[in-house]
Amino acid sequence: MANSDSPISLAVFNRISLYERWLCGMKTEGYRTVSSVALADALSLNPSVVKKDLACVIVNEGKPKVGYNIDELIEDIENFLGYKNTKDAVLVGVGKLGQALMGYQGFEKYGLNIIAGFDSDETKVSQEINGKKILPAGKLESAVKKLNINIAILTTPQDQAQAVTDILIKAGIRAIWNFTPAHLKTPDDVAVKNEDMAVSLAVLSQQLKGILKKESE
Amino acid sequence: MANSDSPISLAVFNRISLYERWLCGMKTEGYRTVSSVALADALSLNPSVVKKDLACVIVNEGKPKVGYNIDELIEDIENFLGYKNTKDAVLVGVGKLGQALMGYQGFEKYGLNIIAGFDSDETKVSQEINGKKILPAGKLESAVKKLNINIAILTTPQDQAQAVTDILIKAGIRAIWNFTPAHLKTPDDVAVKNEDMAVSLAVLSQQLKGILKKESE
DNA sequence: TAGATTGTTAATCGATTAACAATC
DNA sequence: TAGATTGTTAATCGATTAACAATC
Numbered sequence: 001m002a003n004s005d006s007p008i009s010l011a012v013f014n015r016i017s018l019y020e021r022w023l024c025g026m027k028t029e030g031y032r033t034v035s036s037v038a039l040a041d042a043l044s045l046n047p048s049v050v051k052k053d054l055a056c057v058i059v060n061e062g063k064p065k066v067g068y069n070i071d072e073l074i075e076d077i078e079n080f081l082g083y084k085n086t087k088d089a090v091l092v093g094v095g096k097l098g099q100a101l102m103g104y105q106g107f108e109k110y111g112l113n114i115i116a117g118f119d120s121d122e123t124k125v126s127q128e129i130n131g132k133k134i135l136p137a138g139k140l141e142s143a144v145k146k147l148n149i150n151i152a153i154l155t156t157p158q159d160q161a162q163a164v165t166d167i168l169i170k171a172g173i174r175a176i177w178n179f180t181p182a183h184l185k186t187p188d189d190v191a192v193k194n195e196d197m198a199v200s201l202a203v204l205s206q207q208l209k210g211i212l213k214k215e216s217e
Numbered sequence: 218m219a220n221s222d223s224p225i226s227l228a229v230f231n232r233i234s235l236y237e238r239w240l241c242g243m244k245t246e247g248y249r250t251v252s253s254v255a256l257a258d259a260l261s262l263n264p265s266v267v268k269k270d271l272a273c274v275i276v277n278e279g280k281p282k283v284g285y286n287i288d289e290l291i292e293d294i295e296n297f298l299g300y301k302n303t304k305d306a307v308l309v310g311v312g313k314l315g316q317a318l319m320g321y322q323g324f325e326k327y328g329l330n331i332i333a334g335f336d337s338d339e340t341k342v343s344q345e346i347n348g349k350k351i352l353p354a355g356k357l358e359s360a361v362k363k364l365n366i367n368i369a370i371l372t373t374p375q376d377q378a379q380a381v382t383d384i385l386i387k388a389g390i391r392a393i394w395n396f397t398p399a400h401l402k403t404p405d406d407v408a409v410k411n412e413d414m415a416v417s418l419a420v421l422s423q424q425l426k427g428i429l430k431k432e433s434e
Numbered sequence: 435t436a437g438a439t440t441g442t443t444a445a446t447c448g449a450t451t452a453a454c455a456a457t458c
Numbered sequence: 459t460a461g462a463t464t465g466t467t468a469a470t471c472g473a474t475t476a477a478c479a480a481t482c
Contacts, residue, residue, distance in 0.1 A: 007430045017416040064440045081419045100313035191424035199234040202298040207408035213224040
């Protein structure tokens with residue numbers, strides 16, 4: 001029985017994302033069902049953890065002897081991960097990274113719709129990237145308010161990150177995807193996800209040196 | 218006493234990265250020492266966990282009543298995280314994201330030196346970004362071998378990711394920083410760090426909805 | 435039917451937290 | 459000296475793993 005209400009840990013969440021990927025791969029290879037053992041083997045996990053994780057997300061239960069229906073499982077997981085309900089977002093700071101993210105088609109699959117980019121550089125304003133307009137930074141606050149945007153992607157230089165964050169919070173933003181190295185000060189009810197290149201890089205080089213325990217990912 | 222040898226968990230590692238950031242901030246504000254309680258308060262952690270984490274990295278011990286010397290602590294942490302020893306890397310796939318990463322000055326601070334980009338698009342070849350050459354994809358294997366490169370940054374389209382990975386492995390690469398959505402098949406002795414936009418995005422939107430447990434980060 | 439696999443409960447393991455002696 | 463803070467040991471908590479009855 002899926003207890004879909006209680007909050008889950010990040011570890012569970014990350015594993016569920018892994019399952020989705022692998023299941024999509026299996027689907028394209030023509031498989032129709034999968035067992036917890038097969039899933040666990042493929043991703044070097046314990047079958048028990050797989051069964052417990054799946055119990056958090058499934059509406060369509062698995063069948064003893066048969067396993068889980070791959071189509072239904074992908075459906076349930078993607079619903080759970082929120083790929084289905086589209087979310088509007090603004091992007092602030094249209095440098096190289098900002099441009100790359102605005103041009104990334106893949107976000108639509110995951111339900112993210114960047115409605116516009118904002119930049120303080122006048123020469124960039126009114127250009128378009130991937131069919132999305134670049135607007136002057138001065139219009140950020142009113143646009144977020146008027147369109148009731150919940151999510152902001154932050155790709156400004158580090159020294160402007162906090163100032164922009166303060167504007168976003170005043171405008172009522174609920175979640176910030178932070179690609180700058182700045183440590184943002186935000187109220188508790190604003191979610192922040194730090195996309196920290198430096199930390200990721202450090203993780204990689206420590207794995208290389210064997211200082212970090214082997215994790216399943 | 219720092220037992221600097223035994224492998225640490227990813228959770229510890231991430232927290233230590235957080236400390237480094239916050240300590241650098243405190244340093245610029247003119248502080249000289251810090252206590253585990255102050256550090257814990259600022260990052261919403263338990264003082265015990267801070268003390269234990271720091272025990273993994275410190276050479277210069279803290280002083281009772283005084284706390285830790287900020288300069289020494291930053292020094293020890295950065296050594297531990299590997300910011301000091303420079304690592305050469307190649308970048309494969311010079312699209313928008315690849316260009317953004319090649320142009321990102323910040324990597325040098327963390328000891329990553331991208332020596333060149335590689336791309337199969339002839340029109341891009343021999344251009345320069347941030348003083349770094351773009352070379353033809355055909356030269357990737359020999360360059361990695363000849364220069365004895367350990368780290369590769371993968372920013373190709375998804376459908377080329379595995380093919381490039383196979384070449385990199387053949388060339389003797391030790392670590393891959395994967396920015397594509399592909400799930401790479403690699404031998405056990407090759408470290409892979411997935412920089413997964415889709416997962417990060419999903420984490421953010423679930424935090425927004427309160428499905429995810431609050432974590433300290 | 436017999437055996438594989440599910441969902442779930444109980445046992446184990448590791449990480450977090452609390453407590454405390456040592457000490458500046 | 460007295461009190462704050464360290465480093466470390468013991469207690470608690472949560473997550474992972476193992477075991478097993480239910481069942482297709």
